[in-house]
Amino acid sequence: MDTEKFKNALLVEDFCDLRVQDFSFTSIKGTKRELDTVAIIRKTGGNVRVLSGGGFGTFCFTDPDDLKFAINEAKIASDLIPGKKIFTNYEVNVDHVSVTPEMDPRKVSLEDKKALMNKYIDIFMNYDSIANLESEYYEQFTDTLVLNNKGTEVRQEELICGLTFRVTSQKADLTQITRLSFGGNSNYADLLDHEEEVHTKARQTIELLDAEPVVGGNYDVVLDSDVSGLFIHEAFGHLSESDNLVGNISLAETMKLGETFAVPEFNVIDDPTLSGYPGSYSYDHEGTLAKRTYLIKDGKLSGRLHSLESANLMNETPTGHARAKNFGFTPIVRMGNIYIDKDRHSIEDMIRSIDKGLYLFGSAGGQTSGDTFTFAVQGAYKIENGEIKGMVRDLALTGHLFTTLKNIEMIGNEIGFSKAGGCGKGGQILIQSGKGSAPIKIKNMGIGGK
Numbered sequence: 001m002d003t004e005k006f007k008n009a010l011l012v013e014d015f016c017d018l019r020v021q022d023f024s025f026t027s028i029k030g031t032k033r034e035l036d037t038v039a040i041i042r043k044t045g046g047n048v049r050v051l052s053g054g055g056f057g058t059f060c061f062t063d064p065d066d067l068k069f070a071i072n073e074a075k076i077a078s079d080l081i082p083g084k085k086i087f088t089n090y091e092v093n094v095d096h097v098s099v100t101p102e103m104d105p106r107k108v109s110l111e112d113k114k115a116l117m118n119k120y121i122d123i124f125m126n127y128d129s130i131a132n133l134e135s136e137y138y139e140q141f142t143d144t145l146v147l148n149n150k151g152t153e154v155r156q157e158e159l160i161c162g163l164t165f166r167v168t169s170q171k172a173d174l175t176q177i178t179r180l181s182f183g184g185n186s187n188y189a190d191l192l193d194h195e196e197e198v199h200t201k202a203r204q205t206i207e208l209l210d211a212e213p214v215v216g217g218n219y220d221v222v223l224d225s226d227v228s229g230l231f232i233h234e235a236f237g238h239l240s241e242s243d244n245l246v247g248n249i250s251l252a253e254t255m256k257l258g259e260t261f262a263v264p265e266f267n268v269i270d271d272p273t274l275s276g277y278p279g280s281y282s283y284d285h286e287g288t289l290a291k292r293t294y295l296i297k298d299g300k301l302s303g304r305l306h307s308l309e310s311a312n313l314m315n316e317t318p319t320g321h322a323r324a325k326n327f328g329f330t331p332i333v334r335m336g337n338i339y340i341d342k343d344r345h346s347i348e349d350m351i352r353s354i355d356k357g358l359y360l361f362g363s364a365g366g367q368t369s370g371d372t373f374t375f376a377v378q379g380a381y382k383i384e385n386g387e388i389k390g391m392v393r394d395l396a397l398t399g400h401l402f403t404t405l406k407n408i409e410m411i412g413n414e415i416g417f418s419k420a421g422g423c424g425k426g427g428q429i430l431i432q433s434g435k436g437s438a439p440i441k442i443k444n445m446g447i448g449g450k
Contacts, residue, residue, distance in 0.1 A: 003145065003153065014052035014078075015087050016071065017148035019285055020064075021045065021327040023141075028113060030135040033125050035114055045327040050074040054083025056309070058330045087312050092151040093289060097282045099157040103189040105139050106159075113137055116191060117163065123198045124167060129206045131170035137163050140431060142326070146287035154287040159186040160278060160432055164420055165198075169205040176208035176393060178362060178378045181420035184278040184434070208379050211391035214449040220357035220383075221397070221445045222350045225416030227377050228437030230363035232268060232340050233423070235373040235401045237435075240270070240295045240303075241321070241333040241425075242310040254371070254402075259301045262405040265343045268296040270305060272320065272336030278421025279337040279434030283320065286331055290320035295338070307333050325428040332426050337434035343411035350410050350441040352386040358447065359383055360395065363418070371401040374448075398446045412439035 022044050029037040045062040048070045057077030059070040105113075117137055124133050139161040146154045162183030169176045180201045183191045223231065238244060245252045272281050272290035281290055286308050294302045306314075307322030310333060322331035351359060362378025376396050382389040417436030422429065 003147070014050055014075070015149065016048070016050045016074075017146065017152070017286065018067070019047045019324070019327055019331075020145045022143040023326050026137075026139040028110075028117060028137040030117060030121060030133070032133055033121055035117060035135075038110070043326075046070070047324070047327045047330065048074050049330065050078050051085055051087065053078040054081035054085055056330065057081070060328050085312070087308060089312050089315075089318065090150060090308055091288050091318065093283065093287050094151070094153045095155070095283065097154075097156040099159045099186050101159065101186040101188070103187055104159075105161040105186075105188040106141065108188050120163070120165070120194070120198050123195060124165065124202050127202045127206060129169045129171060129209065130167060130202055131175065132168035134166040135164070137161070138431065144285065146283070146285060148287060152287040154283045156281070156283050158281055158432065160184065160421070161186065161188055161191065162278075162419060162421075163191050165201075167201060167205045169209050171209040174209055176205055176379075177364070178205045178208070179364065179420070181418065184419040184421055185276045185280065187276070204379070207391060208393045211379065211393040214358075214380065214392040214395045214447060216448045218444045219447050220354045220441070220443050221447070222347065222354070222357070222359045222383070222439060222441050223437075224359070224361045224439050225412075225437050226363045226418060227360045227375070228340055228440050229416070229418050229435035230366065230375055231373070232437055233335065233338050233435035234366055234368050234375065235404070236268065236295070237270070237335045237338045238368065238425070239371070239401075240305050241335065242304045242306050242314060242316075243333040245304070246310055246313055255301060255304070257301055257303070260299055261296055261301055261402065262299045262408055264299045265411055266296060266299050266405070266408055267294065267341040268338065269294055269341055270321070270336050270338045274337050277337045277417050277434040277436070278419075278432055279335060281323075281336065281432065284322045284331065285324050286318075286322045288318045288320040288322065290336060293319045293321075305333050305335065307331060323430065323432070325430055329428050332428070334425065334430055335423065335433055335435075337417070337436065339415060339417065339436035340411065340438055340440060342413050342415050342438040344413055345410045345441075346413055347439055350412070350439065351383055351388060353410065353441065354383045355385055357383040358392070358395075359388060360397070366396075372399070373401060374398045394449045396448045398448055404442060404445070407443045407445070408440050409443055410441035414438060
C-alpha cells in the first residue's frame with residue numbers, strides 16, 4: 001500500500017478519511033457427507049468519505065489511480081446534503097497492528113481443512129437418526145489502512161476462522177435442529193480435537209425427538225450462556241447502537257442515560273479489546289481505538305456505542321464501534337463483543353431456586369421489533385422442585401425487553417461466549433461480531449411452542 005500517495009491525496013480542507021483494504025474470504029460448505037462447495041474470494045479496494053456539507057459523501061473504488069476522482073465525487077455528494085456538519089470530537093492515532101495466531105489458518109492446506117471437516121461430518125452422519133447436516137468452514141483475512149486528514153494512520157490486520165454445523169435429526173415426520181460452532185478467532189488450533197463435543201451434540205439432537213413438546217405459558221427460566229448472549233445482543237445491543245437513536249426522539253427518551261433498567265447486580269459490557277472472540281479488534285474502521293464500554297452498570301443505563309458521526313451529533317465520546325463489512329460499504333455503528341457480566345450464582349443455585357420452570361439451552365436465532373423480541377431455542381430441560389427433569393422441545397421465548405430486564409433475578413458466576421459470530425444491519429452481514437453472557441434466571445418469562 002502506497003501510504004504516502006494516499007496521504008497526499010487527502011490534503012483537502014474538509015474532514016476526509018480513506019479506508020484501503022486487501023480482503024480475502026475462504027468458504028468450504030458441505031451437505032450431509034459431501035463437501036460440495038469451495039469458494040475463495042480475494043479483492044482490493046478503497047472507500048473515501050468527505051464531510052463538507054450536511055453529511056458524509058462516500059465513494060468506493062478498486063483502482064488506486066481513481067482516488068482523487070473518488071474524493072471529488074464524495075465531496076460533491078456531501079455538498080448536496082443540506083447543512084454543514086463539523087467534527088470536533090475525534091482521535092488521532094498512528095499504529096500498525098499485526099495478527100500472529102498460534103496456528104495460522106492461512107498456512108493450513110485446503111486438503112487438511114477438508115479432512116478436519118470430514119472427520120466431524122463422519123461422526124455426525126454415523127448416527128442413524130441424523131437426517132441432514134449442513135457444514136461450513138470459513139476464514140476471513142483483512143489488511144486495512146485507515147487514514148484521515150487530521151493525522152490518523154492506522155494499519156490493522158484481522159483474521160477469523162471457524163466451523164459451524166446445522167444438525168437435523170428425524171423420526172417419521174418429526175425433525176429437530178441444533179447448531180454447533182468452533183473457533184471464531186484467528187487460531188486454527190481452536191478448531192481441533194472437538195470429537196466428544198460433536199458426539200454430545202449428535203446425541204442431544206436425537207434425544208430431542210423423544211422430548212415432550214413444551215406447553216406454552218409463563219415460566220421461571222434459566223438461560224444458558226448461549227441463549228442469554230443472543231438475548232442481550234438482539235434485544236438490547238442494537239438499541240445501544242447510537243446511530244439508531246439519531247432522529248428517533250421516542251427511542252432516545254427511552255434510552256436516557258441513568259435510567260434504571262435492571263437489578264443493581266446486572267451489568268452489560270461491550271468489549272472489542274477482549275482477545276480471541278468473534279468481535280475482537282484493536283481499532284474500528286474510522287481509526288478510533290476500540291474501548292471497553294459499560295452499557296448497563298449496576299442496573300442503570302450508563303453508555304452506548306458510537307461512531308465519529310453519532311458521537312459528534314450527540315456530544316459524546318467515540319467508542320470505536322464504527323465498522324464495515326468490507327471496503328464496498330461505509331462504516332456504521334456495530335457491536336464488538338457484547339456480554340452480560342458475571343455475578344455470584346452457580347447454575348445449581350439458580351435451578352434449586354425454581355419449583356416449576358425450564359432450563360433453556362442453545363440459541364437458534366430470532367427477531368426483534370423495537371423493544372419486543374421472539375427467540376427460538378434448541379431445547380430445554382424441565383425444572384421441578386429445584387431439580388432437572390426431562391427434556392422439552394419446540395420452544396420460543398417472547399417478551400418486552402424492559403420488563404424482561406427487570407425480571408432478571410439471578411446472574412451466574414461464569415461467562416461463556418458464542419464461538420459463532422455474525423450480525424446483520426444496514427445490508428451488511430458482519431461475521432466479526434461477538435456475544436456472550438453469564439447464565440441468568442428470569443421470572444415469569446413468556447414461552448411459546450409450535
